[in-house]
Amino acid sequence: MVATFNAADTIRRIALAAAATTLAVSAVALAGEPAKKPLTFGASPELARGQYLVGIMGCDDCHTPMKMGARGPEPDMTRRLSGHPQDLRVPKPPAPDMAGWIYSGNATNTAFAGPWGISYAPNLTSDATGIGSWTEANFVKALKEGKHLGVGRPIAPPMPWPAYRQATVDDLKAVYAYLKTVPPVKNTAPEYQPPQVARK
Numbered sequence: 001m002v003a004t005f006n007a008a009d010t011i012r013r014i015a016l017a018a019a020a021t022t023l024a025v026s027a028v029a030l031a032g033e034p035a036k037k038p039l040t041f042g043a044s045p046e047l048a049r050g051q052y053l054v055g056i057m058g059c060d061d062c063h064t065p066m067k068m069g070a071r072g073p074e075p076d077m078t079r080r081l082s083g084h085p086q087d088l089r090v091p092k093p094p095a096p097d098m099a100g101w102i103y104s105g106n107a108t109n110t111a112f113a114g115p116w117g118i119s120y121a122p123n124l125t126s127d128a129t130g131i132g133s134w135t136e137a138n139f140v141k142a143l144k145e146g147k148h149l150g151v152g153r154p155i156a157p158p159m160p161w162p163a164y165r166q167a168t169v170d171d172l173k174a175v176y177a178y179l180k181t182v183p184p185v186k187n188t189a190p191e192y193q194p195p196q197v198a199r200k
């Protein structure tokens with residue numbers, strides 16, 4: 001009996017020691033591992049970073065028109081990041097109900113009506129109707145300060161600039177650099193309409 005216990009104990013100890021060794025080895029491997037390679041996009045780590053950030057920050061959710069897919073709305077990647085389609089007229093939105101449904105989004109999820117009026121996600125592609133003529137400084141300032149082109153009127157909801165302003169300047173520059181590589185789509189999204197105009 002005692003021998004059996006000892007054998008079991010020994011086996012357990014060996015197993016534990018083996019596990020500990022594995023952990024130690026992987027810790028050493030991690031410590032000695034070179035920094036993770038950036039995703040490869042062309043040759044530039046900045047573009048790879050920008051591509052990654054645009055993906056996880058969800059810019060497609062509002063700036064790429066949605067189309068109906070098998071499992072609900074999905075971004076139409078043939079016109080990726082081109083903003084609210086200029087030919088798509090949206091009907092007059094329901095009045096915001098401050099105690100109920102406070103805002104509405106249209107079928108392409110590029111036009112948003114709420115207490116702020118109606119905002120249309122603009123074109124972020126490299127076309128002249130997108131951010132083609134924006135400078136990097138305009139872009140970074142717009143996202144950092146929540147003002148149109150960094151200097152104009154306040155940027156309306158639901159553009160989540162209060163979250164994005166927390167990104168580092170280098171990350172915002174990488175987002176800009178990547179957006180400049182997005183295939184150009186010619187599309188001028190409608191102008192923002194403040195509440196008094198939107199309700200007419």
Ligand code: HEC
Pocket residue numbers: 053054057058059060061062063110112119120121122124139142147148149150154155156157158159160164175192
């Ligand atoms: C929840 C929806 C939503 C998401 C997500 C979103 N945007 Fe927007 N964005 C908008 C809307 C709506 C506007 C238009 C606001 C207005 O006209 O005031 C806008 C405006 C902008 C503008 C124009 C600012 C200006 O100066 O007029 C830029 C640039 C922009 N978005 C970049 C981005 C980037 C980059 C991302 C991802 C990192 C992103 N947006 C994610 C909805 C969104």
